[in-house]
Structures are given as structure tokens and as C-alpha cells.
Amino acid sequence: MNETLEFLDKLNWVLKPISSLVIFLFTTGTGNMVLVTGFLAIIGLSAYNALKERNLAYKAAKVDGAAYVPFSETIYLVGRVVAKMFLRVITNLPVFLAVFVFLMMVVGISKGIDSMGEFVENQQRIKELQSILKQLDQRYKVAEVEVTGYNAITDETDLVIRFYDYAHQGFSNANQTLTIQGTDIYFDAIVLNFEYSEIATGNAKNLVLPYRVFSEKVPQEKGIPLKLMDKNGIPLIFKRDETDIYGMGRIKYSQRVKEILSYITDKEKARMAGIRSIFGNAVHKNLHPGNIINIWVEQTGGLVIKDAIAF
Amino acid sequence: MKTLKVLFILIIIIAAIVFGYFRLIEYQKETIKKLEDKIALLKEEHIPIRFKIIEKTSDSISLVVKFYNADNEEINKLETKLAGQELSFDFYVVPVKDRYVAFPSKLFTNRIAAVDGIPFYALYDIEGFPQVFETKNIDLDLKKGLQDLFQQIKTGQVDSIEHSFGNMVHDIKDLKSFMPDMVYSIVCHTKGGIEIVEE
Numbered sequence: 001m002n003e004t005l006e007f008l009d010k011l012n013w014v015l016k017p018i019s020s021l022v023i024f025l026f027t028t029g030t031g032n033m034v035l036v037t038g039f040l041a042i043i044g045l046s047a048y049n050a051l052k053e054r055n056l057a058y059k060a061a062k063v064d065g066a067a068y069v070p071f072s073e074t075i076y077l078v079g080r081v082v083a084k085m086f087l088r089v090i091t092n093l094p095v096f097l098a099v100f101v102f103l104m105m106v107v108g109i110s111k112g113i114d115s116m117g118e119f120v121e122n123q124q125r126i127k128e129l130q131s132i133l134k135q136l137d138q139r140y141k142v143a144e145v146e147v148t149g150y151n152a153i154t155d156e157t158d159l160v161i162r163f164y165d166y167a168h169q170g171f172s173n174a175n176q177t178l179t180i181q182g183t184d185i186y187f188d189a190i191v192l193n194f195e196y197s198e199i200a201t202g203n204a205k206n207l208v209l210p211y212r213v214f215s216e217k218v219p220q221e222k223g224i225p226l227k228l229m230d231k232n233g234i235p236l237i238f239k240r241d242e243t244d245i246y247g248m249g250r251i252k253y254s255q256r257v258k259e260i261l262s263y264i265t266d267k268e269k270a271r272m273a274g275i276r277s278i279f280g281n282a283v284h285k286n287l288h289p290g291n292i293i294n295i296w297v298e299q300t301g302g303l304v305i306k307d308a309i310a311f
Numbered sequence: 312m313k314t315l316k317v318l319f320i321l322i323i324i325i326a327a328i329v330f331g332y333f334r335l336i337e338y339q340k341e342t343i344k345k346l347e348d349k350i351a352l353l354k355e356e357h358i359p360i361r362f363k364i365i366e367k368t369s370d371s372i373s374l375v376v377k378f379y380n381a382d383n384e385e386i387n388k389l390e391t392k393l394a395g396q397e398l399s400f401d402f403y404v405v406p407v408k409d410r411y412v413a414f415p416s417k418l419f420t421n422r423i424a425a426v427d428g429i430p431f432y433a434l435y436d437i438e439g440f441p442q443v444f445e446t447k448n449i450d451l452d453l454k455k456g457l458q459d460l461f462q463q464i465k466t467g468q469v470d471s472i473e474h475s476f477g478n479m480v481h482d483i484k485d486l487k488s489f490m491p492d493m494v495y496s497i498v499c500h501t502k503g504g505i506e507i508v509e510e
Contacts, residue, residue, distance in 0.1 A: 184425065190483065193506065206504070220397065220421040220481070264486065278487045279507045280397070284425075284477040286470055302504025304404075304411070305476040 005120060012113040019110035022103045047081040128248050128256050140164070142210050142237050142295040142303075143226075144171065145187070147287045155217065156181050157287060163228055167239035176227050182215030187295050188223060188282035189303055190264055192275055207260065208281070208297045209235055216284075233258060237297075357381050359415050359435070359443035360400060360497040361510070364489050365390075372398060372489075376418065378435045381446040387434045395420025398489055399481035400497055401428065402505055403464050406474045412457070413478065413499040414441055414464055421481070432465045480505050 025031040054069045054077060069077070089096070141164045149158035158179050165172040189210040214223035228235045238257050248256070263270040263278075270278065283303045285293060294306045358379055366373040373392040377385055397420055402413040415435070419428030435442045440454065441461040460472070469475055480497060482489045489495060494510040 182424075182426075184477070186425070186477070186479065190486070191506070206506075216425040219395075219419075219424045220399065221395075267486065270486075277507065277509065278483065280399075280479075280481040280483050281505070282399075282477075282479040282481070284401075284479065298503040302411075302500065302506075303478070304406075304503060305474075307474060 005117065008113045008116065012110055015106050015110040015113070018103070019107040022107050043082055043085050046085065047078045050077045050081050125256075128252060129260065140166070140237060140297050142208075142297055143187075145185075145287075145293050145295065147289050147291045148177075150183065150289050154181070155183070157183055157185065157215070159185065159213075159287075161213075161226065163226075163236045165230075165236040165239060167236075167241050169241070172236050174227065178213065178224050180213060180215050180218055180224060182217035183288070184216035184284055184286045186214045186216075186220075186223075186282040186284040187226075187303070187305075188212045188214065188220065188280055189297075191277075191279050191281045192260075192263060192270075193277045193279075194273075194275055206302075208303060209261070209264065210237075210295065210303070214282075233261075235261075354381055354446075355502065356498055356500045357443075358383065358496045358498055359413075361494055362398075362400075362489075362497075363494050364398075364491045367396075367489075367491050370394060370396070370422075372396070372420065374398065378415070378431075378443060380442055381444055386437075386442045386445075389418075389429070389434055391418070391429060393418070393420045393423060393429075395422035396484045396488070397421035397482050399425075399428075399479050400507075401425060401477060401479040402499070403469065404476055404478045404505075405460060405464075405472055410501040411503050412444075412460070412501070413505060414461060415443065415497075416464075416477065421484070425479075432461075436461070436465070478505050480507050482507070 023031075025035055051069060051074060054073065058069055143164060144162045146160045146162075147157060148160055150156070151158075156179050159177065161176040161178070162171040163174070163176070164170070187210060189208045192207045192209075194207065210226055210228060212220075212223040212225050214220050228237070230236055230239060232254065234254055234257055240253065263273055263275055281303050283295065283305045285305050287293070292307070296304050296306055298304055360376060360378060362374055362376045364372060364374045371392055371394050374390070376389045376391075378387045378389075380386055399419050399421070400415065401417045401419070403416045404411050404413045406412075415431045417425065417428040417430050419425050432441075437445075439462060440458045444454075444457050463469065463472060496508045496510055498506050498508055500506070
């Protein structure tokens with residue numbers, strides 16, 4: 001398949017400029033103007049030649065060379081040239097039509113090769129996105145949260161959040177410490193549901209991206225953002241070691257993960273990707289100093305809290 | 312002698328409290344244990360809540376929330392207006408064996424903190440039973456287990472229910488907001504996860 005595509009690409013290297021020229025000439029205003037100008041230029045040149053020849057004949061007939069073609073004859077000559085040209089066009093119409101059809105075939109073949117390349121590229125992209133969803137569609141640990149303190153006077157809870165970095169199969173060194181009012185702590189996430197999407201291949205697939213913390217006392221709009229991304233904008237929970245990525249290289253993997261994440265901020269892209277729904281999902285628990293909990297994403301796409309001791 | 316008497320009474324009281332506490336924990340564990348045997352009888356997914364936005368302005372939402380039992384029959388409804396642009400439906404979730412039992416707990420918004428939200432329990436509490444799980448021919452042991460669990464959740468004794476947690480779903484105004492006149496269902500999957508589906 002790849003060899004065929006390569007051969008077609010080489011062929012298109014020749015066909016594409018012809019196709020682009022034909023499309024330019026026949027489908028754009030400027031192109032039409034170029035065609036008409038060219039046609040008029042041919043008529044003009046032919047008329048000029050006819051007049052020049054007749055002028056020479058007149059000059060040869062007069063010895064002092066002072067004779068000119070009369071105006072009435074000039075009109076006749078130009079008219080004859082134009083008429084001849086139209087007659088030539090009419091008599092050669094089958095040839096012109098054949099050339100036109102041939103050019104349209106070149107355009108068609110060139111466009112066909114382009115679309116085929118685009119189709120194969122899209123198929124590859126969909127395959128890679130499917131693969132990403134499959135690789136992320138599993139139960140995975142998001143973070144471990146430890147309650148390091150509680151101030152009863154201000155009713156504030158101190159937390160240390162350790163995000164799980166799947167590229168290193170362990171916790172990331174970049175912990176996030178935060179203090180928030182209240183004790184019932186909510187861990188909020190964005191859920192992308194791909195159920196209607198081509199890349200979900202008919203199965204319900206949810207992708208979960210935790211993004212903020214709030215509490216029973218702090219409303220969502222005043223929540224604290226989670227620092228879950230690495231320096232390249234890939235969430236730590238979606239990072240994978242080279243050996244754990246299948247079907248593509250690390251660069252391609254990161255590229256495709258970013259593409260999926262872009263659906264979160266781009267409504268149109270999300271619609272085009274066939275995302276069924278985007279909603280928020282938060283898990284919460286009343287926490288006390290010394291508590292250590294783990295936040296997991298279940299295979300069904302739901303967030304759950306597990307006590308750290310259970311693992 | 313008097314000091315000894317006071318000390319003895321204190322010890323008795325402390326022992327009674329400790330015994331009471333452990334008995335309570337034991338009782339809760341028994342409740343969960345009883346439920347474990349019957350939990351598979353719960354439907355794999357059910358819709359305890361449907362809602363419709365009546366009006367939405369830049370700073371408030373008017374809506375109707377309807378509660379349904381497991382047979383999809385309406386139990387109760389709530390009409391309210393809240394400040395904010397995003398709606399949040401909170402649930403209390405208890406893991407039982409390999410399932411999760413979700414009790415709708417409250418409604419709030421991105422502007423209203425959860426503590427000031429509208430509590431749901433009273434809206435589907437019929438004679439102490441969480442009516443959202445009611446179905447024809449419900450197993451009596453399952454019913455009793457759910458009723459006991461509901462009693463603990465309603466009274467706030469949740470810290471001692473092992474591995475329990477809250478789970479809330481909401482819309483995100485910058486991405487996909489709930490639209491007026493559309494009906495949305497909240498689907499609870501007993502194998503984990505709560506999701507909002509447009510009907």
C-alpha cells in the first residue's frame with residue numbers, strides 16, 4: 001500500500017502543476033481573464049500579420065513606397081481574420097473538446113491521488129487516536145492526597161497532592177501543597193465522552209482529566225487549579241514510558257494526546273470528533289489530618305476515592 | 312472512696328461509649344455485609360434524577376428536578392432558582408463488594424458552596440427507605456440493607472462507612488452548558504461512575 005502511494009505521489013509531482021494550472025484557468029476570474037486575453041491576443045496578432053502582409057503588397061506595387069491599405073480594406077481584413085479564427089475553432093471543436101476532457105482527467109487523477117493520500121493520512125490519524133484511547137482506557141491512579149494539617153480556628157485543611165507520573169511508574173517529584181477552607185475536599189475533573197465518536201469504535205469511552213480542588217465551604221468558581229501538566233502540556237497521568245506506548249513513537253503519542261486535549265478547549269473540534277458529552281465530575285471526602293487517600297479513574301470513566309491503605 | 316466511685320462511673324461511661332462506638336461500626340459493617348449478598352440484584356444502571364432548565368440568565372438558573380425510582384416512575388419533584396451558571400448534582404457513594412451504591416445528596420452551583428446547597432435526602436425518603444432504589448418485587452434483605460445505609464448517610468454518620476465518598480457531576484459553562492428546555496438524565500452505573508446524558 002505504501003509503495004503504491006509513493007508511486008502515485010511521484011506521478012502527482014508531474015500532474016499536480018498541470019491540474020493547478022487548469023483549475024486556475026477555468027475556475028478563477030483571473031484565469032478566465034488570462035484565457036480571454038490570450039484568445040484576443042492571437043486574433044490581434046493574426047490581424048496585425050494580415051495587415052502587415054497587405055501593407056507590404058501595397059508598398060511593392062507603388063515605386064515610391066508611399067501607399068497605404070485603405071480603411072475599408074483594413075476592416076475587411078480584420079473581419080476576415082476574426083471569422084477565420086471562429087471557423088477554425090468550430091472545425092477543431094472535437095480536438096478542443098478532447099484536449100479539455102484530457103485536462104479534466106488530469107485534474108481528476110491529481111485530485112484523486114490527493115484525496116487518497118488525505119484519506120490514508122486520516123485513517124492513520126484515527127488509528128492513532130483509537131490507539132491512544134485504548135492505551136488510556138484503563139483503570140489508573142491519578143494522585144495520592146495526604147492531609148498534613150488542620151487549623152480548627154480558621155477551619156483550613158492543609159494538603160499535599162502527589163501526582164502519579166506514568167512515564168516513571170511512580171509519583172512525580174513536583175508535589176502540590178495547598179491550604180483550603182473546609183474539610184470535605186472535592187477533586188474535580190473534566191470528563192470527555194467519546195461514545196458517538198469514530199475514534200471510540202462504538203464503545204463508551206470516557207477520558208478523565210482532573211483539574212481543580214474545592215470544598216464544601218469553597219464554591220467551584222473559587223477552586224484551586226491542580227498542577228497536573230508537565231512542561232510540554234501533557235498531563236502526568238497520560239504520560240507513558242517509550243516501552244509502554246504501542247503502535248507509534250513517543251513524539252506521535254504526545255502529539256495525539258495533545259490533539260485529544262485540544263477538544264476540551266475547542267468546541268468545534270470536539271463536535272467534529274463526535275464527542276458525545278463533556279461534563280465535570282468531582283469526588284469528595286471528609287478528610288482529617290493523617291488521612292491519605294488515592295484518587296483513581298475507573299475503567300467506566302468514573303472518578304473514585306480509595307483509602308491509601310487499601311493498596 | 313468517693314473519688315474511686317466517680318472514677319468507676321467515669322470508666323463505665325467511657326467503656327459504654329467505646330462499646331457503643333464499636334457496636335455502631337460493627338452494625339455498619341453488618342449492614343454492608345448483608346448488602347454484599349444482595350447487591351447484584353441492583354440494576355447495573357439507573358436514572359434517579361432527570362432535570363430541565365426552565366430559565367438561565369447570566370447569574371441564575373431556574374430548574375425542575377424530578378426523582379425517579381428504579382422502575383422509572385416519578386417519585387417527587389423540586390422547582391428552584393439558584394445563583395450561578397453551572398449546576399452540580401452531588402451523590403454519596405458507598406462501595407459494596409464490586410458495586411457502588413449512589414444516593415443523590417444535594418444540588419448546588421459554581422457560585423453556591425456545597426454546604427449551602429439544597430439537600431435531596433428528604434425528597435426521596437419514604438418511610439426511611441431511599442425510594443430511588445424502589446422496584447417491584449424488591450428483595451426484602453436488599454431493601455433493609457439500603458434502608459439502614461440510608462439512615463446512616465442521612466444522619467451524617469458517613470466517616471465510619473468504610474471507603475465511602477461523595478461524587479458530584481456538573482456542567483462546565485465554558486465548554487458545554489446545560490441548555491434551557493432540554494431534559495437531562497443523571498445515570499448512575501453501579502459498577503462505578505455517574506454521568507449526565509442529554510435525552
